[in-house]
Amino acid sequence: MARFIQSHNCVDCKCKDSIFSSLSTTELELINNNHYEVSFKAGEMMFKQGTPSPHFLCLTTGLAKLYIEGYGKNLILSLVKPVDYILGPGIYVDNRHHYSASAVEDSTACLVDVTTFRQIMRGNPDFADEFIRRISIMTIFNFEQFISLTQKQMNGRIADALFYLSDKIYGRNPFEMTISRQDLADLSGMSKESAIRILKEFKDEGILTVDGNSLHILNPQQLKKISETG
Amino acid sequence: MARFIQSHNCVDCKCKDSIFSSLSTTELELINNNHYEVSFKAGEMMFKQGTPSPHFLCLTTGLAKLYIEGYGKNLILSLVKPVDYILGPGIYVDNRHHYSASAVEDSTACLVDVTTFRQIMRGNPDFADEFIRRISIMTIFNFEQFISLTQKQMNGRIADALFYLSDKIYGRNPFEMTISRQDLADLSGMSKESAIRILKEFKDEGILTVDGNSLHILNPQQLKKISETG
DNA sequence: GCCATTTGTTGACAAATATCAATGAATTGT
DNA sequence: ACAATTCATTGATATTTGTCAACAAATGGC
Structure with a gap:
């Protein structure tokens, strides 16, 4: 304690x-x-x-x-x-x-x-x-x-969470995510599995790179667009 | 104006x-x-x-x-x-x-x-x-x-909204709903159609009566249970 | 260093919910 | 009073999202 x-x-x-x-x-x-x-x-x-x-x-x-x-x-x-x-x-x-x-x-x-x-x-x-x-x-x-949580779909919610982490919390772009995937899910109001899937989807689309807990938003414009289109 | x-x-x-x-x-x-x-x-x-x-x-x-x-x-x-x-x-x-x-x-x-x-x-x-x-x-x-809006399903959310209206806003039980169905939906974070359907479902189950905008919660215990079980 | 436990990942499937379309009922302006 | 608009209702369907299960990877205790 x-x-x-x-x-x-x-x-x-x-x-x-x-x-x-x-x-x-x-x-x-x-x-x-x-x-x-x-x-x-x-x-x-x-x-x-x-x-x-x-x-x-x-x-x-x-x-x-x-x-x-x-x-x-x-x-x-x-x-x-x-x-x-x-x-x-x-x-x-x-x-x-x-x-x-x-x-x-x-x-x-x-x-x-x-x-x-x-x-x-x-x-x-x-x-x-x-x-x-x-x-x-x-x-x-x-x-x-x-x-964000009540009106956007999962992709938009994860986009918002990632911007929050990058801009407001860690304050830099390639950042080390010290929160767990479950925490990311709890921040985005979805199941852990969904959060992981969307992270992977973004990775496959080249919007970001994920290596363990290291995360780099490569294409903030596109991520912003995803945030805005819900 | x-x-x-x-x-x-x-x-x-x-x-x-x-x-x-x-x-x-x-x-x-x-x-x-x-x-x-x-x-x-x-x-x-x-x-x-x-x-x-x-x-x-x-x-x-x-x-x-x-x-x-x-x-x-x-x-x-x-x-x-x-x-x-x-x-x-x-x-x-x-x-x-x-x-x-x-x-x-x-x-x-x-x-x-x-x-x-x-x-x-x-x-x-x-x-x-x-x-x-x-x-x-x-x-x-x-x-x-x-x-309520991020973790409960629609039934629970409508239940919460109805208690809010009855207890906090109109302050009585058979009450005249001066808000529209769309407003009820906007209060519960769902589509208008879904809000209407759940209202009907509750009516069919005898939990409440709905006549136009007159609403009477007949079985608050059961509605409370729906609110709690999400 | 190794086992036990937690954490992360993926796929298949089921459940929840929105959307669309059609129609009826109510309300408003004139 | 009546046309025009808005609001309410219902069904069919598509989309979104969660759950379950299986397994891989990482982590902590000893």
């Missing part, structure tokens, strides 16, 4: 360039006094859907997946890479997690007490604005995903 | 019992000075996806649908009934609408300047908390819908 590791000081942490940029030294110190760092091995669960949600989580290294445990299978809402926070909608509603989170790669995270978080939210409008901006961006992304 | 109607005073408005309950008289007056009322005929569009979003909209009478215009078809995110607000995620991101809204029934709405809204958000933590709580509830609902 999760291991505590030596805590750094938030005041000098690289994380503060992210969501925390508008915080005063006093506020950073408040967070510093109410946080701890944890490390997770690849595959370990960070928290589970339905359990109480007493922390704001900030991913400092690694890669995590946020997913809803549905009817027999999972739906991956998003992948989270450093430095980004994980804070579900339950915080302001029922203090529970509405999705689960697992480490995809070995990861470390900072956990900040939710009470501290809400206290800062109420006292610092700039921080609140930035936080709302971020959850709004997430909502907009969820809408796009919603449309 | 939309018609202006005589403006009431926000300070005495019934709407203030809703999201606005934490506002001071001063803040209500600020809103009062920056709002106007509009009426929409059934079928009229309130705003369109992609257009600038300069207002917070508060539905005072009628019924509206919020929907994403996707690839050839629409996806209804939710229905909105009085008194509830409509404020998309674009407000804090790009000032654009990320979904369209249409009046399903004849409706009236109050439009409040977004600048005023954000000003109050920054100055009143209770209001901000309540607002975040509400968008969080919406997000949680979107998650449920997301799972």
Whole structure:
């Protein structure tokens, strides 16, 4: 399970360039006094859907997946890479997690007490604005995903997932896919077998190369077209 | 198109019992000075996806649908009934609408300047908390819908949609469906024909009665089971 | 290094769902 | 009131997608 590791000081942490940029030294110190760092091995669960949600989580290294445990299978809402926070909608509603989170790669995270978080939210409008901006961006992304998964056929959905991985997550084009085929399927709302088949189809058509987990999108224009034609 | 109607005073408005309950008289007056009322005929569009979003909209009478215009078809995110607000995620991101809204029934709405809204958000933590709580509830609902639409089969999806209409929208059991079959389909992520067929199937099995737009769920237990077994 | 377990791959088949077409019913404008 | 349009319904058919089964490849524990 999760291991505590030596805590750094938030005041000098690289994380503060992210969501925390508008915080005063006093506020950073408040967070510093109410946080701890944890490390997770690849595959370990960070928290589970339905359990109480007493922390704001900030991913400092690694890669995590946020997913809803549905009817027999999972739906991956998003992948989270450093430095980004994980804070579900339950915080302001029922203090529970509405999705689960697992480490995809070995990861470390900072956990900040939710009470501290809400206290800062109420006292610092700039921080609140930035936080709302971020959850709004997430909502907009969820809408796009919603449309992709409910209105596109499998080829278009895989195309979208591949662009997501390449552009938003790994940030480069030949990329090493650290998520499994099952994860790719859970991200695209289909069975693992279908995801594999479409990957192969794209490979046969020369749109990309797949070698194990190394993936190279050779023809982004054509893939874009597949994404658009559904 | 939309018609202006005589403006009431926000300070005495019934709407203030809703999201606005934490506002001071001063803040209500600020809103009062920056709002106007509009009426929409059934079928009229309130705003369109992609257009600038300069207002917070508060539905005072009628019924509206919020929907994403996707690839050839629409996806209804939710229905909105009085008194509830409509404020998309674009407000804090790009000032654009990320979904369209249409009046399903004849409706009236109050439009409040977004600048005023954000000003109050920054100055009143209770209001901000309540607002975040509400968008969080919406997000949680979107998650449920997301799972329903991506992991359940058509019967389960229609079951979910019917419970949504009965419990959350019309608030009674024999209810008059003011949305069209196409809307029901757009709410359940399927073709209109499929939605109609499943409605008929449920009718044949004695789970409900359908007479035009009058719908009565006779056996909620069985419908619940259909919802749960996907 | 080797066995056990998981993960990836492929094919055949079955189930779910959309599309198309035809028709009836209801609604709207004039 | 009536034509014109939209909305609802049904059946036949094609397409999409999942499931099952078998097996290959990779990975982890010891």
